[in-house]
Amino acid sequence: MNPTWLDFLAIPLGRLLKLIYDFLYGLHIPGSYGIAIILLTLIVRGLLLPLYIKQIQSTSKMAEVAPRIQEIQQKYKNDQKKMQEEMLKLYQETGYNPAGGCWPLLVQIPILFALYYVFQNPLVYVLGKSHQYVKDLVQGKAGYAITQTIINEAQKLGLDMHFFGINLAQKELIVLPILSAATMFLSVFYSTNSQKRFNPQYAQSQSNAMAEGINRTMMIFSPLMSYFIALQVPSGLVVYWTVVNLFTILQQFIANEVVYKKLKHKKEEEERRKQLEKAKDNQKKDELESKEENQEERSVEATGKEDENEEEKMRKKELERLKQQMTRSQSSSKKKKR
Structure with a gap:
């Protein structure tokens, strides 16, 4: 050796x-x-x-x-x-x-x-x-x-x-190979469903028919491969592989409860932050539009007042002109009487 x-x-x-x-x-x-x-x-x-x-x-x-x-x-x-x-x-x-x-x-x-x-x-x-x-x-x-x-x-x-x-x-041909295949199936099944449950973006990216077909193939092929390999190697290695499958399920559970939920919470916080920022932007936009409208109204009012002042001036001028005409007319009449 x-x-x-x-x-x-x-x-x-x-x-x-x-x-x-x-x-x-x-x-x-x-x-x-x-x-x-x-x-x-x-x-x-x-x-x-x-x-x-x-x-x-x-x-x-x-x-x-x-x-x-x-x-x-x-x-x-x-x-x-x-x-x-x-x-x-x-x-x-x-x-x-x-x-x-x-x-x-x-x-x-x-x-x-x-x-x-x-x-x-x-x-x-x-x-x-x-x-x-x-x-x-x-x-x-x-x-x-x-x-x-x-x-x-x-x-x-x-x-x-x-x-x-x-x-x-030594090799063991019944219990351990079956146990290895069963735990492999549970591991793949649990992992796939966890991804779909806790990671919607991942699920969406895997939603096409080809990806779904790959997932189904893995659920069938991986346990079968695990079973046939277990028939060829020392039983100690099969025990190791079976425990690895069980530990992988435990890891996935920890990932679901700690990592994925944390990531999900982080994404929700980011979404809320984006919504707040969007709401603030909309509020600022509304305030700006409101200010612009007020300025326009004030401008219109100022323009209206200016127009009124101009009309008032015109009327005063017209009255003054009429008074002057009347004064001249009266003066002319007095001269004729004399």
Whole structure:
């Protein structure tokens, strides 16, 4: 058995598993190895929780920018360079990272493969034996006989890998594969429905027939894939994967109650703020229009008064002219009488 490039992960994970197992076994707890796997899973998932929260935030941000992305793609569909420039501007403006939601998955993949080596070869990764020790032990053997030899040697060295009657270093073909598939289905189903419930923008962006078809396919394909993989790997890895599915459901519940509700509350606050700003703008606009109307009225009144003053002046002038005419007329009559 040769070292693998994942030994840098498999060795510390195996040592941590052994540490937890020794503690539980020292307390004479039945199924200590299986319980140690469950606790190791919870520790690993707990360490990955911050990445999961970032993934949720990235998904929510993606739902917000999706309509603008589609608008840019439609507007610049014939100009790829301009499209890329506008998309980059949008990402910088909104702080959205398209790769932000991929990190949890990318981190999980090497951990999953590392745990596969841990459960398949407990002599090296749990009990600390060298690869040369195992290579000498299984020399001349092939296929499943190698795994069986490793398991028997690990049990001789005091590692009890039984959990409720199942040897977690071997394959289990009934209970654990079905349990793995069932928890995978529940995880995908709960996650999809949570997105639709707590993230309306995401739901709207996924409302087309193609996206709905993808969701339905995932609900069927993911459990089936989980089931067939579980038939091929050591049962310890299946226990890990089943606990991961259950923990994912718990994470989604926490996301619903904490992250999504917080984001929803934040969006509602932003909507209220926008409505208040709009109301203030409308009020200012109404006040400005009212002032303009008052100014117009005052202007009209002033104009009317000026017109009245002009008419009054005209009347006074006319009266003065008439008086002068009458005075001249009277003077002329007196002269004629003389």
